[in-house]
Amino acid sequence: MGVAATQLCRLPDQGAGPGQASGWLRRLSRETPGVAGDVDQWRAGRAGGCVGSRRPDWPTGAAGFAGLRLCRNHRGLSRAPQPHRHSVLQPADRSAVSGRRKRANDPEPAVGHHPVVSRDDAVLPARLRCADPLPAAPESALGQAPDDTRHRSRMMDIDLLSNIFYAMVRCGTPLLLVALGELICEKSGVINLGQEGMMLFGAVIGFIVALSTGNLWLGVLLAMLAGMLLSALFALVALVFNANQVATGLALTIFGVGLSSFVGAAWVGKPLSGFEPVAIPFLSDIPLIGRMLFAQDLLVYLSFALFALVAWALLKSRVGLIIQAVGENPDAASAMGLPVLRVRTLAVLFGGAMAGLAGAYLSLAYTPMWAENMSAGRGWIALALVVFASWRVWRLLLGAYLFGLASILHLVAQGIGLAIPSNLLAMLPYVATIIVLVLLSRDALRTRLYAPVSLGQPWRAGH
Numbered sequence: 001m002g003v004a005a006t007q008l009c010r011l012p013d014q015g016a017g018p019g020q021a022s023g024w025l026r027r028l029s030r031e032t033p034g035v036a037g038d039v040d041q042w043r044a045g046r047a048g049g050c051v052g053s054r055r056p057d058w059p060t061g062a063a064g065f066a067g068l069r070l071c072r073n074h075r076g077l078s079r080a081p082q083p084h085r086h087s088v089l090q091p092a093d094r095s096a097v098s099g100r101r102k103r104a105n106d107p108e109p110a111v112g113h114h115p116v117v118s119r120d121d122a123v124l125p126a127r128l129r130c131a132d133p134l135p136a137a138p139e140s141a142l143g144q145a146p147d148d149t150r151h152r153s154r155m156m157d158i159d160l161l162s163n164i165f166y167a168m169v170r171c172g173t174p175l176l177l178v179a180l181g182e183l184i185c186e187k188s189g190v191i192n193l194g195q196e197g198m199m200l201f202g203a204v205i206g207f208i209v210a211l212s213t214g215n216l217w218l219g220v221l222l223a224m225l226a227g228m229l230l231s232a233l234f235a236l237v238a239l240v241f242n243a244n245q246v247a248t249g250l251a252l253t254i255f256g257v258g259l260s261s262f263v264g265a266a267w268v269g270k271p272l273s274g275f276e277p278v279a280i281p282f283l284s285d286i287p288l289i290g291r292m293l294f295a296q297d298l299l300v301y302l303s304f305a306l307f308a309l310v311a312w313a314l315l316k317s318r319v320g321l322i323i324q325a326v327g328e329n330p331d332a333a334s335a336m337g338l339p340v341l342r343v344r345t346l347a348v349l350f351g352g353a354m355a356g357l358a359g360a361y362l363s364l365a366y367t368p369m370w371a372e373n374m375s376a377g378r379g380w381i382a383l384a385l386v387v388f389a390s391w392r393v394w395r396l397l398l399g400a401y402l403f404g405l406a407s408i409l410h411l412v413a414q415g416i417g418l419a420i421p422s423n424l425l426a427m428l429p430y431v432a433t434i435i436v437l438v439l440l441s442r443d444a445l446r447t448r449l450y451a452p453v454s455l456g457q458p459w460r461a462g463h
Contacts, residue, residue, distance in 0.1 A: 197256020
């Protein structure tokens with residue numbers, strides 16, 4: 001059988017692997033003249049020619065190639081082939097990938113058709129058993145090293161918490177001011193439900209005075225006087241004429257809301273440069289609590305001082321003992337020579353001044369403008385807050401800031417991207433107020449234990 005040398009590379013060899021030169025192919029090379037020399041020039045044990053090269057067949061010419069040295073295939077294997085593996089795990093067939101005749105193809109992924117593995121087969125570079133590992137992303141591409149990224153993420157979390165605490169204190173300040181005044185009032189045995197009306201009236205008066213004169217502190221002072229004016233009206237009706245305190249307080253709220261809307265109708269929406277935050281050096285840089293406590297406006301600092309003053313007065317001073325004695329048993333206090341009516345009147349006036357100060361904070365610092373009903377029910381929340389705190393001053397501070405946190409949850413949710421309707425979150429403070437009142441009503445014995453004994457009861461001298 002005559003076989004051209006150029007056709008030897010097309011004949012399968014025994015062993016079905018590259019680099020194999022045994023069996024009848026070697027015998028054929030010895031028996032066929034002109035072929036043995038060509039075959040003997042192939043290197044044993046090395047992949048050469050087109051045996052096992054997995055390349056497509058080249059066109060066969062008519063002329064013989066006797067005496068032409070056959071160079072080894074640069075894509076061949078330099079050692080014995082690896083055992084048969086799964087089709088997905090072994091390299092792609094170059095005959096299906098290359099298909100070239102004159103030059104190398106442009107690099108592109110091999111198309112895979114495996115029923116399980118959905119990705120394309122890996123095309124390995126020449127003379128390599130595995131692909132090069134992916135290079136590490138440079139810092140210039142990422143902008144930050146991994147450690148710097150984690151550090152930056154932690155700093156962002158700290159900044160977010162710091163901003164939340166800062167807003168919590170700002171939103172809880174008017175609640176704290178009103179609740180402090182109501183606490184003193186109720187400790188003396190008087191319940192004043194007119195906090196909402198006094199707060200709104202103080203807010204509009206403070207705004208008008210500050211905008212007209214340019215003096216913010218004068219606006220604060222007159223706002224407190226406006227609150228005291230309405231509280232004096234309450235004291236006259238409820239304490240002097242012994243009207244029902246609950247009904248009088250509700251009437252005062254309605255009157256204060258209407259009066260503030262009437263007086264401030266021409267001042268709605270006018271801008272005002274209110275109180276700006278004043279950061280205390282070094283202290284404001286403390287993580288988490290620095291901005292919350294030491295980067296607030298002056299009215300917030302004033303609320304801290306007033307809280308400390310009220311706490312000291314109730315717990316450590318003789319004034320606090322007198323107020324609590326009048327609230328617990330006015331007859332016994334009167335028998336001891338204490339001016340019960342005067343003490344209760346002063347307590348009511350103090351509550352009105354604190355409500356006016358809270359209103360001034362709303363219109364001069366929190367949102368420096370005037371709008372109708374801008375208190376948004378904070379007076380009612382403060383009333384529930386006193387009961388929630390069990391008439392204890394330290395619990396009052398904690399409760400005020402907790403309600404302040406509930407008031408800003410809709411802003412926090414928007415900041416972190418929660419898909420929750422803002423209106424649903426905005427009503428959380430009022431829902432929390434209802435829940436607190438329901439829980440307290442279930443434990444009526446404990447409520448009566450901490451509440452002043454004569455709370456809401458009228459008192460007359462000599463009766």
